[in-house]
Amino acid sequence: MPADAHITPKERIAKDLAAVPRKPGAAKPDSIIVADNVTRRFGGMTAVDVHHLEIQRGAITALIGPNGAGKTTLFNLLTGFDKPNSGEWSFDGKEVSRMSAAKVARAGMVRTFQLTKALSRMTVLENMRLGATDQSGEGLLRSLVPPLWRTREAEITAQATELLERFKLDTKAADFAGSLSGGQRKLLEMARALMTKPTMVMLDEPMAGVNPALTQSLLGHIQDLRDEGMTVLFVEHDMHMVRHISDWVVVMAEGRVVAEGPPATIMQDEAVVDAYLGAHHETDLGDDSLLDDEVLVELEAEAEAEEHRTQEDA
Numbered sequence: 001m002p003a004d005a006h007i008t009p010k011e012r013i014a015k016d017l018a019a020v021p022r023k024p025g026a027a028k029p030d031s032i033i034v035a036d037n038v039t040r041r042f043g044g045m046t047a048v049d050v051h052h053l054e055i056q057r058g059a060i061t062a063l064i065g066p067n068g069a070g071k072t073t074l075f076n077l078l079t080g081f082d083k084p085n086s087g088e089w090s091f092d093g094k095e096v097s098r099m100s101a102a103k104v105a106r107a108g109m110v111r112t113f114q115l116t117k118a119l120s121r122m123t124v125l126e127n128m129r130l131g132a133t134d135q136s137g138e139g140l141l142r143s144l145v146p147p148l149w150r151t152r153e154a155e156i157t158a159q160a161t162e163l164l165e166r167f168k169l170d171t172k173a174a175d176f177a178g179s180l181s182g183g184q185r186k187l188l189e190m191a192r193a194l195m196t197k198p199t200m201v202m203l204d205e206p207m208a209g210v211n212p213a214l215t216q217s218l219l220g221h222i223q224d225l226r227d228e229g230m231t232v233l234f235v236e237h238d239m240h241m242v243r244h245i246s247d248w249v250v251v252m253a254e255g256r257v258v259a260e261g262p263p264a265t266i267m268q269d270e271a272v273v274d275a276y277l278g279a280h281h282e283t284d285l286g287d288d289s290l291l292d293d294e295v296l297v298e299l300e301a302e303a304e305a306e307e308h309r310t311q312e313d314a
C-alpha cells in the first residue's frame with residue numbers, strides 16, 4: 001500500500017508544499033495564480049507592489065498583514081474589481097489581468113461580497129439566485145431581466161436550494177437577507193459565491209462579525225471547499241483561524257509580499273510577528289484565544305440581541 005493512501009487533503013497539500021522555499025514570491029508545484037509586477041497607486045501612495053506571487057491550486061492560502069498593507073486592494077485587483085497601474089497575472093492558465101469582475105467570475109474565480117442595502121431587502125433565496133448570474137452588485141440587478149433569466153430559473157432555484165441546505169439556511173430561504181445574524185450573512189455570502197460553481201473562492205475577512213456559535217461551522221465550510229478540490233484565498237485578522245485552517249500563509253506589508261510559508265513557520269517567525277503584525281496582533285498570536293476582547297464584546301452583544309429576537313419569535 002502506498003504510504004500516502006489514507007492521508008487527508010490537508011496532509012497531502014502540506015506534503016506538496018513542503019519543498020517550497022519559505023521566501024516571498026516562491027514558486028509553487030501547482031500554481032493556479034501566477035502574478036508579476038502588480039502595482040496599484042492611489043495618488044502618490046503605492047498600495048500594492050507585488051513583484052511575484054504564486055498561489056497553490058487546491059490549497060487554503062491566508063493573506064495576512066497589518067491594516068493598510070494592501071490586502072484588500074490586491075484582492076480587488078485579482079478579482080477584477082479594480083484595475084492595476086501595472087502588472088500581469090494568470091488564473092488557471094488564462095491571462096485575466098484587467099478583465100472585468102464578471103469575466104473573472106466566469107473564468108472560475110469568485111469573491112464574496114457583503115450584503116448591500118439593496119441585497120438586504122431581498123430574500124435569502126433571491127440573493128442566491130442573483131449569485132448565479134453575475135458577481136457584481138449592479139450587474140446582479142440587471143441580470144434579472146428575462147428571457148435569459150426564465151430559461152434557467154428552475155435549474156438555478158434547485159441549485160440555490162441545495163446550497164442553502166448545505167449551509168443550513170434553507171429554513172431562512174423566504175426571509176429577508178437583512179434579518180440574518182452576522183454569521184448567517186457570512187454563510188449566505190459564501191453560499192451565493194458558490195452558485196457559479198467556481199474553481200477558486202476569495203474571502204475577505206470571513207470571520208468578521210461572526211457569532212462564536214457559528215465560528216466552527218464557518219471554518220468547517222471553508223475546509224470543505226478545499227477538501228472538495230476548490231482553491232481558497234482569504235484575508236483574515238483572526239490568527240487562530242489562520243493557524244487552524246490555512247495550508248499556506250502570505251504576509252503583506254506596505255504593498256509588498258514580505259514573507260510566506262506554512263502557518264506554523266510563519267506564526268513562529270518572531271521577525272514577522274514583530275515587524276509586520278504589530279503589538280495588537282502579538283497577543284493574539286501568543287495565546288490561543290479565539291478572538292480578542294474587543295471583538296468578543298461585540299459578538300456577545302450580537303448573540304444576546306439574537307437571543308432576544310428568538311425569544312420574541314417563540
Ligand SMILES: Nc1ncnc2c1ncn2[C@@H]1O[C@H](COP(=O)(O)OP(=O)(O)O)[C@@H](O)[C@H]1O
Binds near residue numbers: 046047066070074
Ligand atoms: N480607493 C482608494 N483610494 C485611496 N486610497 C486607497 C483606496 N483603497 C485603498 N487605499 C489605500 O491603500 C492602502 C492599502 O489599503 P487596503 O488594500 O485596504 O489595505 P488592507 O486591506 O491590507 O488593510 C491603504 O493605505 C489605503 O488607505
Ligand SMILES: [Mg+2]
Binds near residue numbers: 071072073235
Ligand atoms: Mg482590507
